[in-house]
Amino acid sequence: ILNVEQSPQSLHVQEGDSTNFTCSFPSSNFYALHWYRWETAKSPEALFVMTLNGDEKKKGRISATLNTKEGYSYLYIKGSQPEDSATYLCAPIRSNYQLIWGAGTKLIIKP
Amino acid sequence: SAVISQKPSRDICQRGTSLTIQCQVDSQVTMMFWYRQQPGQSLTLIATANQGSEATYESGFVIDKFPISRPNLTFSTLTVSNMSPEDSSIYLCSVLDRGLGEAFFGQGTRLTVV
Numbered sequence: 001i002l003n004v005e006q007s008p009q010s011l012h013v014q015e016g017d018s019t020n021f022t023c024s025f026p027s028s029n030f031y032a033l034h035w036y037r038w039e040t041a042k043s044p045e046a047l048f049v050m051t052l053n054g055d056e057k058k059k060g061r062i063s064a065t066l067n068t069k070e071g072y073s074y075l076y077i078k079g080s081q082p083e084d085s086a087t088y089l090c091a092p093i094r095s096n097y098q099l100i101w102g103a104g105t106k107l108i109i110k111p
Numbered sequence: 112s113a114v115i116s117q118k119p120s121r122d123i124c125q126r127g128t129s130l131t132i133q134c135q136v137d138s139q140v141t142m143m144f145w146y147r148q149q150p151g152q153s154l155t156l157i158a159t160a161n162q163g164s165e166a167t168y169e170s171g172f173v174i175d176k177f178p179i180s181r182p183n184l185t186f187s188t189l190t191v192s193n194m195s196p197e198d199s200s201i202y203l204c205s206v207l208d209r210g211l212g213e214a215f216f217g218q219g220t221r222l223t224v225v
Contacts, residue, residue, distance in 0.1 A: 004153070032212055043115075043203070043216040089154065093212045101146075101154035
């Protein structure tokens, strides 16, 4: 059974500041890693799907890196805005397409 | 991509009663997944709903408590039976894009059992 850990569990960030958080996972049987943003009262929404060691993905002010050898991924948000407030979930996926979800990092942007 | 319509979006139920949650997908999919997220915990897979066969339940979840229907390739229901306050949770249905394994979700059902 994969054990996915996300840290910190929650995070308060001042508007305009940059921040980052971590997803750790066992590196065996790795196929891909997903990052999702889950806003209150909405469905989780895919941010990135990452597959290769050393991958870096970027979407606007949000970027992510992946290290499959050591089993971690970082998500970075530059210049946080109130609309970035959400829970960020990571989920490594195994070759059988089974997603294993982390508990998420709840990000709150303070105006 | 896939668009999933899930209802109800929220409900408050008395203990001992049952609630059925529905999900409708805008395309045909082989497998649909049912999750729950209890407060402060990760998304936990309850079962995989297969069309034409019984659902596959994860450890700790049983059919008598969470019966699932999958009458066709675009629709599924999950029933939470004989509810107790411990069943208070967000319930989500999901499908996977086979190519990238990207997950698409319904809007979620926020269940409170009193």
